[in-house]
Amino acid sequence: MGEVKELAKSGVRTAGRLGRGRWSVITVVTVTLILYAIAWPTLPLTHDVSPPLLPLISGMAVFPFLLVLVRPALGWAVAAAAGLVIPITFDLVPGYDYPWQVVHIMVMLALVFAVAIREEIRIVLVVWVSTVLLFAAFVPGSDGWGWGIGISALVVFGLLVRWLVISRRQLAQQEEASELERARRAILEEKAHIARDLHDIVAHHMSMIVVQAQSAPYRLPDVNDDVRAEFDALGATAREALNEVRTLLGVLRSDGQLPEHEPQPDIDRIGELFESSRRAGMALETETVGVPAPVSDGVGLTVYRILQESLANAARHAPGARVSARLQWEPATVTVEVANGPASPGQVDTTVRQSDRSGGNGILGMVERASVVGGQLVAHPRPGGGFEVRAVLPVLTGA
Numbered sequence: 001m002g003e004v005k006e007l008a009k010s011g012v013r014t015a016g017r018l019g020r021g022r023w024s025v026i027t028v029v030t031v032t033l034i035l036y037a038i039a040w041p042t043l044p045l046t047h048d049v050s051p052p053l054l055p056l057i058s059g060m061a062v063f064p065f066l067l068v069l070v071r072p073a074l075g076w077a078v079a080a081a082a083g084l085v086i087p088i089t090f091d092l093v094p095g096y097d098y099p100w101q102v103v104h105i106m107v108m109l110a111l112v113f114a115v116a117i118r119e120e121i122r123i124v125l126v127v128w129v130s131t132v133l134l135f136a137a138f139v140p141g142s143d144g145w146g147w148g149i150g151i152s153a154l155v156v157f158g159l160l161v162r163w164l165v166i167s168r169r170q171l172a173q174q175e176e177a178s179e180l181e182r183a184r185r186a187i188l189e190e191k192a193h194i195a196r197d198l199h200d201i202v203a204h205h206m207s208m209i210v211v212q213a214q215s216a217p218y219r220l221p222d223v224n225d226d227v228r229a230e231f232d233a234l235g236a237t238a239r240e241a242l243n244e245v246r247t248l249l250g251v252l253r254s255d256g257q258l259p260e261h262e263p264q265p266d267i268d269r270i271g272e273l274f275e276s277s278r279r280a281g282m283a284l285e286t287e288t289v290g291v292p293a294p295v296s297d298g299v300g301l302t303v304y305r306i307l308q309e310s311l312a313n314a315a316r317h318a319p320g321a322r323v324s325a326r327l328q329w330e331p332a333t334v335t336v337e338v339a340n341g342p343a344s345p346g347q348v349d350t351t352v353r354q355s356d357r358s359g360g361n362g363i364l365g366m367v368e369r370a371s372v373v374g375g376q377l378v379a380h381p382r383p384g385g386g387f388e389v390r391a392v393l394p395v396l397t398g399a
Contacts, residue, residue: 026071036062039103061104063357064111070112070143075124076209079108080134087138097226099138109154116158117165128155166191166307182363190365194372209238215290230275266300267292270307274325277311283322284311290329293395302393303327303336309366310389318386333375335392342385 001027009284039058043049049057060082067075087099098105115127131151190249213235217223222281224232265273277284295303314323321340329333363379370377375393382388 005304007231024069032062032065033105035065035103039101041099042103044093046093046096046098047086048093049090053241057082057090057344061086062107063102068114072111072117073127074117076108076115076127076131079111080130082106083108083134083138086359097140112151113154113158116155117162123158128152142329147261164338187368190368193365194393196367201367209234209385213238242259265304265308266297267295267303270327271303271355273308274305277315282311282315283320285322285324287324287326288329289326292327292329293331293334295334295395296373298373299334299395300392302373302375303334305369305388306336306366307338307389310336313389314338314387315341318343321386330395332395333392334395335390337388337390339382339388340386341382 006288036058039062040054047057054089061079064075064082065079082360083100083104088105092099100108112131116124119127128151132148135151136149139147213231216231217228243321274284274286287375311323311325314321318340321343323338323340326335326337327338351388366379367377370393372390373393375391377389377391379387379389
């Protein structure tokens with residue numbers, strides 16, 4: 001289930017990146033065509049270029065902008081080369097003093113900014129110095145060095161944006177890694193808790209097997225030696241299995257927080273759970289549909305824990321809300337449903353985030369518990385506000 005969720009999330013992120021990338025390309029192409037539509041008819045106003053060469057020279061000045069997203073350094077190199085060729089090859093129209101069109105200058109500056117954001121630092125330094133020298137060499141008077149100061153400020157601003165983007169990306173990656181680690185720890189902790197619960201169930205039954213096997217030769221008349229040996233072997237095997245289970249539990253209980261034999265709640269104590277919730281001030285309505293069937297200790301414990309966690313979540317995330325708990329018994333399954341409305345006026349309602357922020361253990365633990373006994377659990381916000389948990393568990397008899 002966790003792998004499916006992660007795959008779905010990664011698919012959404014990939015689709016989002018593809019969508020943003022598509023629109024970015026469309027934007028760059030559109031801007032390039034607009035700039036080209038401006039450069040071509042205005043080029044004769046700034047440079048003495050013969051009409052057949054107008055589309056080519058205009059393209060040299062504008063089309064490098066197409067590389068701004070993928071290869072900004074290459075785009076800058078082409079635009080800078082055009083910045084060298086055009087002033088040397090073509091004379092300026094009288095009355096126009098700058099060596100390039102305004103559109104050409106805009107393209108070069110945009111590519112310099114893109115290089116500062118995306119390329120390696122050594123490439124940024126080369127582009128920075130080269131652009132400053134290009135403007136100082138061709139722009140008349142002292143304006144060239146003024147442009148150099150402006151270009152330097154543009155590069156510094158680009159490097160600042162680059163640092164901010166990298167910092168935000170690293171922070172997002174750290175937060176995602178922390179969230180995954182918290183989820184992993186929550187699952188491991190809940191699995192350990194489930195294992196401890198199941199141990200207490202298994203230990204009870206295995207202890208009964210040991211007692212019955214050891215006492216059988218004395219309780220049953222006319223037990224021959226072969227049968228007595230079988231009972232002894234059965235008791236020894238059961239004791240060995242019980243000791244191995246307890247040894248494994250010792251690893252799980254390395255924190256020492258739980259006692260070695262903790263009484264586990266079951267179906268019979270659900271009424272006490274409901275009453276304790278009401279005494280705490282919860283507006284709880286309960287309903288039982290069908291005839292309760294005998295269930296295994298594991299299923300009984302799972303039903304109790306799901307109800308317990310769901311009621312606790314309702315009290316935590318929607319204080320003052322009305323809560324309903326429903327048990328529906330079928331011949332082969334028992335359905336557990338807990339739903340709460342929105343928080344009462346004046347209270348903070350966090351049920352929308354309950355599926356993502358359940359203290360690390362809540363919903364993940366309930367899903368894990370339901371899965372262990374062969375059931376399924378879903379939890380989701382309700383359309384009108386509030387939250388709902390629904391689990392369908394098999395009725396396992398013969399406990």
